[in-house]
Amino acid sequence: xxxxxSLGSLFAAVDVATNGAVRHLADRDxxxxxxxxLIAAALFILSLKWLSHPKTARRGVLAGEIGMALAVIGxxxxxxxxxxxxxxVGIALGSLIGTPMAVWMPMTAVPQRTALSHAFxxxxxxxxxxxxxxxxxxxxxxxxxxxxxxxxxxxxxFLGALTFTGSLVAFGKLQELLPSSIKGLxxxxxxxxxxxxxxxxLSIWLIFxxxxxxxxxxxxxxxxxxxxxxxxxxxxxxxxTVISLxxxxxxxxxxxxxxxxxxxxxxIAGALDGSSGLILSIVMCKAMNRSFTNVLFxxxxxxxxxxxxxxxxxxxxxxxxxxxxxxxxGAQRVIVVPGYGLAVAQAQHVxxxxxxxxxxxxxxxxxxxxxxxxxxxxxxxxxxxEADVPYEQLKEMEEINPTFPQCDVAIVIGANDVVNPxxxxxxxxxxxxxxILNVDKARNVVVVKxxxxxxxxxxxxxxxxxxxxxxxxGDGKKALMEVVAALKEG
Amino acid sequence: xxxxxxxxFVFLLATFLxxxxxxxxxxxxxxxxxxxxxxxxxxxxxxxxxxxxxxHSTLSTVLGTIAVTAATINxxxxxxxxxxxxxxxxxxxRRRD
Numbered sequence: 285x286x287x288x289x290s291l292g293s294l295f296a297a298v299d300v301a302t303n304g305a306v307r308h309l310a311d312r313d314x315x316x317x318x319x320x321x322l323i324a325a326a327l328f329i330l331s332l333k334w335l336s337h338p339k340t341a342r343r344g345v346l347a348g349e350i351g352m353a354l355a356v357i358g359x360x361x362x363x364x365x366x367x368x369x370x371x372x373v374g375i376a377l378g379s380l381i382g383t384p385m386a387v388w389m390p391m392t393a394v395p396q397r398t399a400l401s402h403a404f405x406x407x408x409x410x411x412x413x414x415x416x417x418x419x420x421x422x423x424x425x426x427x428x429x430x431x432x433x434x435x436x437x438x439x440x441x442f443l444g445a446l447t448f449t450g451s452l453v454a455f456g457k458l459q460e461l462l463p464s465s466i467k468g469l470x471x472x473x474x475x476x477x478x479x480x481x482x483x484x485x486l487s488i489w490l491i492f493x494x495x496x497x498x499x500x501x502x503x504x505x506x507x508x509x510x511x512x513x514x515x516x517x518x519x520x521x522x523x524x525t526v527i528s529l530x531x532x533x534x535x536x537x538x539x540x541x542x543x544x545x546x547x548x549x550x551x552i553a554g555a556l557d558g559s560s561g562l563i564l565s566i567v568m569c570k571a572m573n574r575s576f577t578n579v580l581f582x583x584x585x586x587x588x589x590x591x592x593x594x595x596x597x598x599x600x601x602x603x604x605x606x607x608x609x610x611x612x613x614g615a616q617r618v619i620v621v622p623g624y625g626l627a628v629a630q631a632q633h634v635x636x637x638x639x640x641x642x643x644x645x646x647x648x649x650x651x652x653x654x655x656x657x658x659x660x661x662x663x664x665x666x667x668x669x670e671a672d673v674p675y676e677q678l679k680e681m682e683e684i685n686p687t688f689p690q691c692d693v694a695i696v697i698g699a700n701d702v703v704n705p706x707x708x709x710x711x712x713x714x715x716x717x718x719x720i721l722n723v724d725k726a727r728n729v730v731v732v733k734x735x736x737x738x739x740x741x742x743x744x745x746x747x748x749x750x751x752x753x754x755x756x757x758g759d760g761k762k763a764l765m766e767v768v769a770a771l772k773e774g
Numbered sequence: 775x776x777x778x779x780x781x782x783f784v785f786l787l788a789t790f791l792x793x794x795x796x797x798x799x800x801x802x803x804x805x806x807x808x809x810x811x812x813x814x815x816x817x818x819x820x821x822x823x824x825x826x827x828x829x830h831s832t833l834s835t836v837l838g839t840i841a842v843t844a845a846t847i848n849x850x851x852x853x854x855x856x857x858x859x860x861x862x863x864x865x866x867x868r869r870r871d
Contacts, residue, residue, distance in 0.1 A: 336798045338863040345857045359820040367827040370839045378846020386854035401812050404844040408818045415825045415837040538815045545821050552788040557815035559792030662804025674866035
């Protein structure tokens with residue numbers, strides 16, 4: 285029995301069971317159905333391929349949309365009008381909720397929206413898995429779940445449920461409904477491993493006794509709790525990694541769903557999503573010089589081996605907006621180093637205004653983007669693109685780092701740990717080995733910052749005390765507006 | 775389970791293809807990448823439709839309808855916001871105003 289036939293005969297069995305209430309417009313075997321899936325799979329791959337460059341990226345979105353529409357229409361062809369009703373209700377409701385979320389969401393809130401969409405994706409996977417389980421268990425006469433199917437079903441529901449609650453916690457933290465650094469319970473890691481162990485035992489139980497539906501429900505509960513416990517202790521700076529990892533889980537659970545429901549399109553689309561999450565997680569971990577296990581199970585303890593007073597005392601040079609304007613007037617090459625603080629202060633548009641002024645004076649302006657600037661991979665690029673910064677000026681770390689010695693002024697706005705030279709010089713520092721932007725190599729550095737307070741790593745930054753560094757204290761947006769005003773006068 | 779073997783091969787190939795294609799995506803576009811792959815993996819809607827429209831039981835209909843709703847939110851929202859973001863990525867052409 286091929287997979288296509290098996291599903292076809294499953295529907296046939298249902299057909300008989302419901303006295304012919306279910307009639308097919310097209311069978312699963314129909315070329316319209318599998319043909320639409322085949323084209324959709326090709327379009328999804330092309331969609332990601334075209335996304336590789338901004339020039340072709342929007343074509344990629346279009347390809348994805350067409351693929352999705354084809355697959356949905358192909359699926360709907362399999363059923364008749366009687367059973368359409370609830371599908372249409374779901375689609376209408378989803379469109380009603382999804383559209384405003386996409387149209388009016390400010391770009392600073394994209395990480396939250398992404399976390400929420402991982403939650404929705406995982407919820408769909410977990411619910412479909414659950415519904416499938418109860419169908420298989422409840423219908424007598426249909427062969428019971430074999431061991432492989434049960435094992436995959438258990439993993440699918442486990443991943444779906446943990447990603448659902450984990451993503452909701454991530455959403456809560458990003459939206460600041462939850463404090464960003466709740467300390468976990470004292471034995472958080474022991475609790476997490478126990479939960480993982482219990483989930484494993486419950487799954488094994490189900491493999492040998494698939495009809496024990498109470499065990500199945502227990503597995504769901506344990507998975508939901510595990511998701512909460514996993515993400516709650518993870519703090520602000522690790523959010524980009526966590527989001528990427530949850531992305532990967534959501535994709536994997538969608539793919540496993542395809543295994544269970546004999547749907548190759550699902551296997552492919554889920555695998556694509558899973559591998560994208562995996563790549564982004566690796567990029568994020570490398571950018572922080574940390575491992576997965578370190579992000580998930582280890583917490584960065586502020587060691588503060590260096591007292592901030594020793595670093596800063598008597599060495600901080602505070603500058604006025606006018607001083608900074610004078611410095612900038614003579615500059616030929618300026619590099620802006622934006623951090624998340626820039627987005628918090630909503631300063632990206634003022635930065636763009638400042639850059640335009642400088643460019644009018646014949647100065648070159650570029651932006652140095654650290655991979656973990658912002659709250660999700662690539663977030664800072666979106667925020668600057670929104671402020672009309674041409675994307676050629678957005679430079680990656682590896683590309684711009686060798687050019688800092690030729691830079692007249694580097695302006696650091698709302699970034700701290702990613703420009704801390706201790707990462708290169710002090711092997712005992714909590715950020716030792718983390719790749720940083722070599723801002724300290726620039727001829728002059730201007731740091732726009734409210735105070736000397738430390739970043740996520742909780743350590744002082746010797747850059748602020750360096751000879752070539754001026755501190756412009758104040759709110760990022762206000763301070764930059766004053767610099768712009770001073771430049772216009774001068 | 776039927777055909778575990780071809781499924782594993784398809785999964786393996788799709789994962790490797792995904793890794794190769796996505797490795798080439800510029801870090802510039804990592805945020806749109808995540809929202810696009812998210813929309814694409816909402817293809818889970820076809821499974822949710824099968825469950826909902828199959829009419830196997832009230833439980834299936836209820837869980838399926840919620841799943842269809844959740845997947846649709848991701849499809850509609852994911853594609854719309856990806857396109858909204860990509861529209862903002864401009865080259866340095868007009869400018870100098």
